Amino acid sequence: SQQGEEDPQALSIQEGENATMNCSYKTSINNLQWYRQNSGRGLVHLILIRSNEREKHSGRLRVTLDTSKKSSSLLITASRAADTASYFCATSTSGTYKYIFGTGTRLKVLA
Amino acid sequence: SAVISQKPSRDICQRGTSLTIQCQVDSQVTMMFWYRQQPGQSLTLIATANQGSEATYESGFVIDKFPISRPNLTFSTLTVSNMSPEDSSIYLCSGRDAHEQYFGPGTRLTVT
Numbered sequence: 001s002q003q004g005e006e007d008p009q010a011l012s013i014q015e016g017e018n019a020t021m022n023c024s025y026k027t028s029i030n031n032l033q034w035y036r037q038n039s040g041r042g043l044v045h046l047i048l049i050r051s052n053e054r055e056k057h058s059g060r061l062r063v064t065l066d067t068s069k070k071s072s073s074l075l076i077t078a079s080r081a082a083d084t085a086s087y088f089c090a091t092s093t094s095g096t097y098k099y100i101f102g103t104g105t106r107l108k109v110l111a
Numbered sequence: 112s113a114v115i116s117q118k119p120s121r122d123i124c125q126r127g128t129s130l131t132i133q134c135q136v137d138s139q140v141t142m143m144f145w146y147r148q149q150p151g152q153s154l155t156l157i158a159t160a161n162q163g164s165e166a167t168y169e170s171g172f173v174i175d176k177f178p179i180s181r182p183n184l185t186f187s188t189l190t191v192s193n194m195s196p197e198d199s200s201i202y203l204c205s206g207r208d209a210h211e212q213y214f215g216p217g218t219r220l221t222v223t
Contacts, residue, residue: 043214
């Protein structure tokens, strides 16, 4: 079962533009992670944000978390063609140790 | 960080047969999990592999179809039993420590 839903399902932008992806989830969480998956490849961990944090940065990535709205966003600034991939949020709910994945956003960055 | 390897990386199997996938972590992890990713889809959690005891399965997955072992803190196996074409998917092993969750490269299974 999916804990999170992401939107948009697909996003196509020009190189240099910013890309924003949103993740909404249903139940209280301990933390939330964002992953990238290039076509046919494994998952790459991007950022972990804990339930008591509101924002985290890593290079060109910015993640926000709003626990009152049960939502998170991933912003990729100054996108590059190499950012073309699927992006997933995964949540760990209170009282469990497992991560449940969202539906994913397919990002295409056009050169 | 932990590095996870899986064997085989891919296989093509006939309907009705079984395949065992091995997962090896290069360091001890507290938790291990098995996920399935069908073509073009997100990851679905199959089960939590518990060391020395029966795995904990998610809704829709049963032990008879997906028996799992975890004899120690760094190794686990997933068997896909009595396969049908609907089992064609990528199966991913995952391990979690205090810092983050890591994923293996996946095993691409095709059932004909």
